[in-house]
Amino acid sequence: MATKRLCMVGAGRVGRLHTRSITEHVGHRAEVTAICDPSREIAAELAADYGVGLVCATLAEALERGTYDGVVITTPTFTHHPLALTAIRAGLHVHLEKPMAMNLVECAEISGAAEAAGIALQLGFMRRFDSDFVAGAELLRSGEIGDPMIIKSLTHGPGLPPAWANDIRTSNGMIAEVNSHDLDTISWYAGSEPVDIHTRVANFKGAQRGVVTEHFYDTLVATVTFESGAIATVAGVCPADYGYDARVEVTCTAGMVQVGHTGPGGPASIVAGTALRGEAVYRSWRDRFADAYVREMVAFVDAMDGAPLRVGAADGTRAVGLVLAGTLSMLEGRTVTVAEVQAAGFVPAWQTRTGQ
Structure with missing residues (x-):
């Protein structure tokens, strides 16, 4: 060809x-x-x-x-x-x-x-192209360890993102720019459609890093429920000064599977920049997912x-639906169903103020 x-x-x-x-x-x-x-x-x-x-x-x-x-x-x-x-x-x-x-x-x-x-x-x-994450998905689909009950996924990234990504008006915030990967992973691993999401956020480092954007947050925990009955949590931190960290754990009716480590040797506990046990932490997403890219x-x-x-448009659309529902949950302090943001009349009000 x-x-x-x-x-x-x-x-x-x-x-x-x-x-x-x-x-x-x-x-x-x-x-x-x-x-x-x-x-x-x-x-x-x-x-x-x-x-x-x-x-x-x-x-x-x-x-x-x-x-x-x-x-x-x-x-x-x-x-x-x-x-x-x-x-x-x-x-x-x-x-x-x-x-x-x-x-x-x-x-x-x-x-x-x-x-x-x-x-x-x-x-x-x-x-979706990482050998460890793919192996985890294949194990779940095999039925060998039963049906997913609890899925825990996290992404912690070093360094602040670009300024536009700190603003929910131009990016939908960290849940989109960092944790979209987790939202896709939990849906992939659940093998089921998401029903609702509840998001809680915090801002620990924004002020000291000079970020004054409204609704900026650097820490997130979201809970998602699926049609199958599975429950998932998504955790995000950015910036996480210790390095790049992407992991998922699934507890099933007949077993469990874990995917990912904080580094090639998987240190058990760490402080900023220093591994207390094990090998060095991944410094970047480029290092962790080099082969996958x-x-x-x-x-x-x-x-x-x-x-x-x-991985195609349906997967991308599903993740954006969860991003919108998760952002609305953060702004209104309540659980938001995916159906709410899928409704024909729904407009993300936080985006209407952007000059884009």
């Missing part, structure tokens, strides 16, 4: 990671032929590092100047909807980083356009060739 031509939209950390994965691991089947970023300087630097010939400020410019088979979108959440629709309407396959979009109306428009165009739309939930790009190229998607 002909080599797939890919346009990388976004030249930040994730764009750089995907460009490297494609160049170094999928180069015999696909190549990045253009890089787009509002900062031409950043885009040009990435292009020079990986021998990409075309640098553009926008996807529209790239479409005018080149021909592609697919795009990889790694830009801020509030840009996903217009960029995805532009790519889909140009007939291109799309890898779209999480969260899928800002709200369910946007998700529906992206999903509908992709289905009508007959293109592959892969969502950037890299845990490569497999993710391999799977995208496979999907462009007609292979079934491992």
Whole structure:
């Protein structure tokens, strides 16, 4: 088959990671032929590092100047909807980083356009491509340890996110930017649809880190119930100064499964920057999921060739529904059903104030 031509939209950390994965691991089947970023300087630097010939400020410019088979979108959440629709309407396959979009109306428009165009739309939930997380899902599906009863998932990330991600008006907050992965994982592992969510948050470090954005929080615990009766908890901390931490534990009717460690050696207890027992903690999500990110790009190229998607629009939409319900729960201090935010008349009021 002909080599797939890919346009990388976004030249930040994730764009750089995907460009490297494609160049170094999928180069015999696909190549990045253009890089787009509002900062031409950043885009040009990435292009020079990986021998990409075309640098553009926008996807529209790239479409005018080149021909592609697919795009990889790694830009801020509030840009996903217009960029995805532009790519889909140009007939291109799309890898779209999480969260899928800002709200369910946007998700529906992206999903509908992709289905009508007959293109592959892969969502950037890299845990779906991690060997340990996949093995856990396969064990749960086998029935060997019975049915899931309690699912506990956490993501703790080092460092503050970009300023736009601290603002629920432009990102839906940490539950979207950090814990979308957990919301997808608990749904994947439960094998059932979520019913409701109750979210509690706290802000321990914002003031000392100079964050004054309204409704900013750096600590989250959410409880989710599923149609199957399973109960899940999601915990998030960002910034977590000790490193990057992503784990899940499932207690089932006939056993249990744990996935993930705080580091290659799995220290039992730690303080900021120091492991008291065991090996060093993962410093970054790039370290913890290095292999998964490569497999993710391999799977995208496979999907462009007609292979079934491992994670797609329905999964992205489900996670956004939980993000919206979780944010509403945080703002109103109550349990919120997913049906509330799926209702035709629901509008995320916190997003109406954004100037985007």
